[in-house]
Amino acid sequence: MFGAANNQLVSSSSHPPPSVKEGILSHPPPSAKEGILSHPPPSVKEGILSHPPPSVKEGILPFSAFLTDSFGRQHNYLRISLTEKCNLRCQYCMPEEGVPLTPTQRLLSTTEIIRLASLFVKEGVDKIRLTGGEPLVRKDVTEIIGELKKLEGLKTISITTNGITLAKKLPVLKDAGLDSINISLDTLEPAKFEFITRRKGYKHVMRSIDKALDMNFKPLKLNCVIMKGLNDDEICDFVEFTKHKAIDVRFIEYMPFDGNKWKDSKLVSFDKMISDIKTRWPDIQRISDQPNDTSRAFRVPGFAGQVGFVASMTKPFCGTCNRVRLTADGNLKVCLFAMRGVPRDVLRSGASDQELLEIIGAAVNRKKKQHAGMFNISQMKNRPMILIGG
Ligand SMILES: C[S@@+](CC[C@H](N)C(=O)[O-])C[C@H]1O[C@@H](n2cnc3c(N)ncnc32)[C@H](O)[C@@H]1O
Numbered sequence: 001m002f003g004a005a006n007n008q009l010v011s012s013s014s015h016p017p018p019s020v021k022e023g024i025l026s027h028p029p030p031s032a033k034e035g036i037l038s039h040p041p042p043s044v045k046e047g048i049l050s051h052p053p054p055s056v057k058e059g060i061l062p063f064s065a066f067l068t069d070s071f072g073r074q075h076n077y078l079r080i081s082l083t084e085k086c087n088l089r090c091q092y093c094m095p096e097e098g099v100p101l102t103p104t105q106r107l108l109s110t111t112e113i114i115r116l117a118s119l120f121v122k123e124g125v126d127k128i129r130l131t132g133g134e135p136l137v138r139k140d141v142t143e144i145i146g147e148l149k150k151l152e153g154l155k156t157i158s159i160t161t162n163g164i165t166l167a168k169k170l171p172v173l174k175d176a177g178l179d180s181i182n183i184s185l186d187t188l189e190p191a192k193f194e195f196i197t198r199r200k201g202y203k204h205v206m207r208s209i210d211k212a213l214d215m216n217f218k219p220l221k222l223n224c225v226i227m228k229g230l231n232d233d234e235i236c237d238f239v240e241f242t243k244h245k246a247i248d249v250r251f252i253e254y255m256p257f258d259g260n261k262w263k264d265s266k267l268v269s270f271d272k273m274i275s276d277i278k279t280r281w282p283d284i285q286r287i288s289d290q291p292n293d294t295s296r297a298f299r300v301p302g303f304a305g306q307v308g309f310v311a312s313m314t315k316p317f318c319g320t321c322n323r324v325r326l327t328a329d330g331n332l333k334v335c336l337f338a339m340r341g342v343p344r345d346v347l348r349s350g351a352s353d354q355e356l357l358e359i360i361g362a363a364v365n366r367k368k369k370q371h372a373g374m375f376n377i378s379q380m381k382n383r384p385m386i387l388i389g390g
């Protein structure tokens with residue numbers, strides 16, 4: 001099996017064809033003329049390869065130019081949203097009135113997902129996370145994992161799930177090749193769970209957590225969105241939860257998306273969370289983070305698990321962002337707070353791999369240095385989180 005570096009050997013970007021060298025939009029494919037690339041931004045007109053990535057070190061193969069943005073960030077992590085549907089209705093994610101679902105024929109099929117994923121992996125993506133909506137409501141999720149597992153160079157397949165139906169699916173998901181799991185859980189109180197998610201299911205989630213631990217999924221992460229007045233009184237309970245369980249609880253700052261009624265007064269910042277924890281565990285220690293990890297990791301000495309903080313709002317980590325997202329309806333999102341490009345339409349117009357890569361490369365190249373800041377993004381038009389894929 002080839003590693004990611006070997007993939008780059010055959011990557012089309014390491015030997016770009018003449019049209020690419022001259023600027024990717026000098027010969028746009030017919031579909032692109034009619035579609036999203038009819039008004040390319042200035043940076044794209046200049047050609048995405050006019051600024052070779054700073055990663056080109058002596059003796060090391062260059063990372064894909066298509067997946068390297070104009071600030072040198074290398075996007076080796078792809079998140080794929082498998083569905084817009086969900087069996088919960090979390091207040092911070094899904095508007096109360098629900099969301100208009102994209103007609104099925106406009107959602108990416110399994111074959112389209114695998115084709116796009118394989119293109120990304122050939123260019124150097126080595127980690128894929130499946131998300132949604134709730135990825136486990138998609139009937140062919142096991143098949144998708146099995147197909148992804150065959151991609152040479154892909155090191156990790158992860159899933160983010162609400163855990164409602166996870167327990168019973170775990171054995172087949174593991175057999176298919178699932179490597180790691182994030183389970184979302186915002187409260188340890190059953191009644192509050194029902195209030196936050198507008199559905200029952202607390203026991204199912206707890207069962208999934210225990211089973212994933214029994215099956216030795218490591219690290220097992222719990223995603224916990226903290227909102228003032230809702231679950232900020234449980235932060236220490238979640239820390240306590242890591243005492244005997246080898247779990248990584250991630251406290252996520254509440255982010256604004258369409259329809260989630262975000263207010264800065266509901267945001268609990270990283271600084272506030274850690275200071276609350278320190279009143280009970282003054283000796284909590286900062287421990288090392290994984291490369292490109294968006295979370296700041298801490299551990300209470302002697303505890304089996306650890307906690308982390310995803311401070312997207314008060315301490316954005318845009319500078320090291322290595323993620324790109326594919327939405328269930330085939331859009332590319334290079335930032336949670338920006339929409340770029342429609343590979344689905346280009347894909348369906350019969351585009352070659354090279355043409356698809358050019359669309360992807362143009363979107364990545366236009367990625368901004370950082371998101372617009374918490375007050376600006378709260379005013380921006382975006383999708384509800386459920387239609388993006390967290
Ligand atoms: C959109 S969900 C999709 C996957 C799956 N349904 C789940 O809940 O784990 C992915 C992650 O996004 C997080 N999320 C959703 N809305 C959010 C918001 N407004 N702010 C911060 N995180 C959010 C969820 O907590 C979840 O961990």
Ligand code: SF4
Nearest residue numbers: 086088090093133162
């Ligand atoms: S956070 Fe996940 S579980 Fe909750 S509504 Fe959104 S997609 Fe569904």
